Amino acid sequence: MRFEHVKREEADTVLKLYRSLLGTPYCVWTTDYPSEKEVEFDLSRDALFCMRDDDGTIAGVISIDDDPNVECLTCWSETLVPSAEVSRVGVSGDYQNRGIARALLTGVMAELKCQGYKAVHLLVAKDNVKALRSYDKLHFNNVGECELWGHMYWCYEKALVKFSGSCPVQSDDAAQ
Numbered sequence: 001m002r003f004e005h006v007k008r009e010e011a012d013t014v015l016k017l018y019r020s021l022l023g024t025p026y027c028v029w030t031t032d033y034p035s036e037k038e039v040e041f042d043l044s045r046d047a048l049f050c051m052r053d054d055d056g057t058i059a060g061v062i063s064i065d066d067d068p069n070v071e072c073l074t075c076w077s078e079t080l081v082p083s084a085e086v087s088r089v090g091v092s093g094d095y096q097n098r099g100i101a102r103a104l105l106t107g108v109m110a111e112l113k114c115q116g117y118k119a120v121h122l123l124v125a126k127d128n129v130k131a132l133r134s135y136d137k138l139h140f141n142n143v144g145e146c147e148l149w150g151h152m153y154w155c156y157e158k159a160l161v162k163f164s165g166s167c168p169v170q171s172d173d174a175a176q
Contacts, residue, residue, distance in 0.1 A: 001100070003107030003168045006048040006061060011039050014048065014061055021090050026128040028151050034088050038063075042088070049108055051100050060091035062104040064112065070123060075144030075155045080119035083157070084112050087122065089131070102134050107168045109138075113160040114167035120160060123153040 006014055018034045021027050042048035047064040065087035076083060086108050091100045109120055123146070124131045132154070140156040147153070 001051045001053060001059065001103060003049060003051055003103065005046060006043065006050045006058070008043050010050075010058065011036070011043060013058055014039050014050075017058065017061060017090055017092055018088070020093060024093070026125060026130060028125045028128075028149075033149075038088065041066075049104065049111070051095075051103050051107070053095075058092070059095035059098075060100040060104050061088065062086055062090075062108050063088045064108065069148055070121075073144070073146055073155060075146070076121055076157060077119060077143070077159075080157070080159050080161075082117050083119035083121055084115075084117045085121055085123075086112075089122075101131070102138060105134065105138055109158070109160055110168050118160055119157055121155065121157040123148070123155060126152045126154055 015036055018029065022029055022031065039048070042063040042065075045064075045066070047066075048061060049063070050058045050061045053059055063086065065085045067085060067087070070085050086105070089101055089104060091104075112120055121143075122135075122140075124135060126145070135156050138158065140158045142154050143157045144155040145153065146155055
């Protein structure tokens with residue numbers, strides 16, 4: 001498996017992956033979210049990443065989000081700035097229970113550290129047992145709770161200061 005940017009021409013593949021997860025245990029997504037709008041927003045900012053298998057198939061995705069509703073929550077550390085939110089973590093049913101979500105999180109944390117961020121934060125539905133296990137294994141801190149979009153979430157944060165890892169992806173400019 002390898003961690004890399006999602007290509008613009010793979011937008012439909014990402015949307016299909018999101019749709020395939022609707023109605024699965026712990027998923028709070030709806031037919032309206034995430035939508036093509038979120039996929040395009042993420043692609044426009046080079047903020048959509050994936051894990052690919054050896055054949056190039058996308059096994060899972062993760063985005064670096066920019067949501068004012070999340071950013072304005074008062075639970076986030078005031079000393080760990082700048083920070084970034086990760087969101088829309090999804091793993092294809094064919095690849096679940098193989099550590100893909102943790103690999104996505106590890107890859108995006110390394111990428112954020114390389115971009116100069118000091119912390120990462122995310123929201124997780126309070127009953128999403130699988131995600132909670134992944135965040136605990138990666139030593140995220142539960143820093144609060146909130147209600148947004150009709151759901152209750154735990155707010156998780158992790159300092160990247162001591163996070164070790166090389167920069168996982170290169171920009172297209174650097175690769176040339």
